[in-house]
Amino acid sequence: MGRVLTFFDPLVRLLLVAIFAASVLPVSGQGAVIARSVSDVAIFLLFLLNGLRLPRAEIWRGMRNARVLVPLILWVFAVMGLAGWGVSEIAEGILPASIALGFIFLGVLPSTVQSATAYTSIAGGNVANSVVAAAVLNILGVFITAPIMAFVANSGTPGVDLSGLQRIGMILLLPFVIGQALQSRLGALVQDNRTMIGWMDRIAIAIAVYAAFSSAVVQGLWSLLDASGWALMLGLVIALLAFAFVGAWMVSGVLGLPREDRISFLFAGAQKSIAMGAPLAAVLFPPAVAGLVLLPVLIYHLLQLVISAPLASRFTPPQ
Known part of the structure; x- marks a missing residue:
């Protein structure tokens, strides 16, 4: 067990604290309104920092590497999106509708940046490709994930707030554009304080998770699923995770x-x-x-770290 715990990065520990805090001390009523406002400010700051530290030259260089990037985009958003939809079809009618929707959301999310790059480095992979690809995928995720979820909402699946597309522009895209515009002036400041900025990132994400889970707990999150429901959700996440890792490796070989x-x-x-x-x-x-x-996203995130650490070590070239 101690060996597994060593795979938990600071973000995972913060997320577990946020979930525990939301479970024990959820906010409701006016408190929930305040919590969501604080979450919005934290998310705005998170994407402002992303805009400040992501060099435009890296974005353009990565977009020119079509041999890797185009298949990766199709895999991450199209193939994994279809896989998430397939899993949601299995979950529909057995698990709550919002959790089934979560599998579609999980499928169309972009890749990580920090951990994908770190494990690629440990495994002796192409770190430059990993950094650029993950960064480009995350930028595209704002433009691809949200419209896909809006389409799902229009096809009859409950849960997506279509007015959220406007909030995407104001809270995600606008600060990123501002950060890119100010990069020449403030980019060095961000690079010189990477440790502090990294913690600001993690805290912003934890605040967003706390606000979201507080509302879910107030709605009766922990009473919605019995033991068999939790087991089914975990099994579906593991199946999607196995498909993602095995499929990505096989596709890269076919290419x-x-x-x-x-x-x-x-x-x-x-x-x-x-x-x-x-x-x-x-x-x-x-x-x-x-x-x-x-x-489903939180469970997948935790399991991907547990799998990636020994997998990267197995790929590590001999010294």
Whole structure:
């Protein structure tokens, strides 16, 4: 057990604290309104910092690497999106509708940035490709994930707040654009204080999770599922996780990519970002729905770290 716990990064520990706090001390009424406002400010700051620290040159260079990037985009958003929809069809009618919707949301989320890059480095993969690909995927995620979820809402699935698309522009896109515009002036300040900025990122994500889970707890989150329901949800997450890792590795082989690029494709293609998922859920879904939608994402995020650490070590080239 201690070995598994070493895989928990500071973000995972903060998320567990946020979930525990929301379970014990959920906010409701006016407190929930205040909590969501604080969450919105934290998310705005998170995307402002992302805009400040992501060099435009890296974005353009990554977008020119079509041999890796185009298949990766199709895998992350199209194939994994269809896989998430398939899992949601299994869950529908057995699990609450918002949790079933969460599997679709999980499927169309972009990749992680930090952990995908870290594990690619440990495994001896192409770190530059991983950094650029994950960054581009996260930018595209704002434009792809939200419209897909809006389409799902129009097709009859309950839960998506279509007015959230406007909030996407104001709370996610606007601060990112501002950050890019101010990068030449403030970018160095962000780079010089990476430790502090990293903690600000994690705290912003934890605040978004706390606000979402508070609303879900008030709505009766922990009484919605019995033991068999939790077991089914965990099993479906594990199935989706296995499909993501095995499928990403096989696709990279079919593409004929060199080993280093296959490793970067594996981790960027199989991992899903709670750093993007929590803010998107908080902005796109009503408060009572967001916490339930995030459940599959949080479980997937934890399990992907547990799997990625030994997997990366196995790929590590001999010294």
